[in-house]
Amino acid sequence: MAASSSMAQAVFAPPSPTPAFHRPSSLPNFPFLPRSAASLFTASSKLQVSGSRRSLSYCIKASSDDTSETSEVGEVFSGLKEKWDALDNKPMVVIYGGGAALGVWLSSTVVEAINGVPVVPKFLELIGLGYTGWFIYRYLLFKSTRKELADDIEALKKKIIGSE
Template sequence: MAASSTAQLLCANRPSVNRPSFLPNLPLLPPSPSSLFTSSSKLHVSGSRRSLSYCIKASSDDTSETSDVGEVFSGLKEKWDALENKPMIIIYGGGAALGVWLSSTVVEAINGVPVIPKFLELIGLGYTGWFVYRYLLFKSTRKELADEIEALKKKIIGSE
């Protein structure tokens, strides 16, 4: 197979081995695919589950996705360098991660008790029914809900 800088084409037959249904039908690749593809190549797979062969085509494009990732990381680095109180940000981030872990542990413990999850589902369904009846069923109450949401938005933004 001749390698070119702009495009390469590799076709492989799908094996006729009976696979379990949960395994995907993947194409056969040569022993060292890294020698065929460059780092700036995009991989295109064509074929279907019913076809007997797959064709893989790698081609270089002028637009690189790695430049987008580089721009994101450079933007994050600029924002990080602009921060004055970095240890406090790290402490807040660690506290948030600890809070998520702790709440996940509490929820798993509550789910371990057989009756509590069904009871909480019942409470959730009751509250949802009440909310629909109170705010969404009639036009006047929908208007009231919209006004309350707008007031909350103004309060959060600080324009009130």
């Protein structure tokens, strides 16, 4: 992976005749804030230096001379194309992918429906808090149970990888 080189240039503009705390007319009216505090909420493209009548404006341009990001993206797409071409049963992959997308959409719909019932979300939060407390007490509170949890995780890793 090549390191990208970026360069920032600062362009100095001539001093503007506006005072340091000039209130533009496009500023929304905040009746509950004083004018000086309300001017802090404006998005300004000028950096003004107070302390004198003159202000200094900065315009910063960022540029990148590195094109390695586009080549990496091309490598990823070419790798995906090679893997897609190597597949024998492409319709089944499309069906499985569509089924997975449908399952995610369906589960999202079910969760939204459950969330719409007034009492159920709070009840499920209570169950989650109870399970979290039990898990902390069962596996994280004592040294021997932490060791047991680490051993269980290692056994699960070995089972997933297939070395057991």
